[in-house]
Amino acid sequence: MSEFDKIIGYADIKAELIRFCDVLKNFKDYKRLGVEIPRGMLLHGEPGIGKTMLAKSFIKESKIKSFTIRKDKHSREFINNIRDIFDKAKEEEFAIVFLDDIDKFANEDEYHKDAEEYVVVQSCIDDCKDSNVFVLATANSIYFLPNSLMRAGRFDKVIQMTCPVGDDAKKIIKHFLSKKQVLGDIDIDDISSFMEGHSCAELEMVINEAGIYAVFDKRTKIEQRDIIKACMRLIFDAPESVEYIDSNILKKVAIHESGHAVISEILEPGSVNLISICGYSNNSGGITSVRKPEDYNFNVVAQENEVIRSLGGKAATEIIYGTFDLGCEEDLHKAFGLATTFVDNYCAYGFDAFERGKSSQYLLESKDRKVDKEMDRYYRKSKQIIAENRGFFDAMVQELLKEKTLTKKQIKSIRDSLVIRD
Known part of the structure; x- marks a missing residue:
């Protein structure tokens, strides 16, 4: 069994690692074709997704002598340690130098990416060009790493890892x-x-x-x-209980969140992962978790649906209580942001609102008018969906007040028990 078989998921990334690993293990076969040994590989992504585990599996699978460098010393001692380990690696016939959490080697910002630690790493990698030393690194973020360190010839392959889906x-x-x-x-x-x-x-x-x-x-x-x-x-940082929250407040939260959820389910059936009236960090708010389509960034309908869904809480509150919603500020910022992007960045409704250089006052006012017009249209659509699916909406509110949290399966059960108008 391969070391990579022990790791769940990440099939594409494991395939890349297996290919690089084969080059190291069977370098003579590749050398016959004039293939040079790759210089290095960098795995990056947020903490806790298995970067170090994959790197260690790579090392074990390669069966090559390895040396690990982590920031566990003061700067001057650490810098000397980097040089010493690279010198030892060069003495081996084949060796891997593993730089674990390389982004922690120095405390730099986006304007100061020339820390001595990174300069030394670059220098050491360059000094290994005539040696069979492969550099493997992990990082939570590559934002503060020098571009010169990440170029081809130092790290020939930079792979981004994401959370499992x-x-x-x-x-x-x-x-x-x-x-x-x-x-x-x-x-x-x-x-x-x-x-x-x-x-x-x-x-x-x-x-x-x-x-x-x-x-x-x-x-x-x-x-x-x-x-x-x-x-x-x-995950959602919700309190242990909402029993201490006034029932009238919980009902308003249930109405608000059901507005989001019902619209999402009508526009994109099965899109709501979870809905809850258990708010964040003892706040009397709610949660509606929605899964967006994989092609969301390239899908016009999906992005317009996001605007309509964002306005669902405000629409539901106005329909039920006949007044404006005091909990929709974040929703409005999201909706207006998307609508502005449609009008300006994409010129979805004409070219006369596209900002370029020093735009005239007329153009800016034209853009604002178009955004307002589109927002009114989206809001009317939100209210229409809730009104036409009032039975679904009322059932969601009732069940949410009873259970406090509803999952995808429970939402589907509610939806399937009713006649839904698309």
């Missing part, structure tokens, strides 16, 4: 659950819908927290409710 997220959740005692009614599809997009470390933390809830309640197995509770607490 889709089947990868399901496989990882199943893996963590396999180490726990769980009831058979755990719905992996439902759980993965609102947990995907988070790091492997976060997924493991949620499953472990769910186990703590089960044992504390004197139960012998983890249940679906434990995982949902753990996810709400750790």
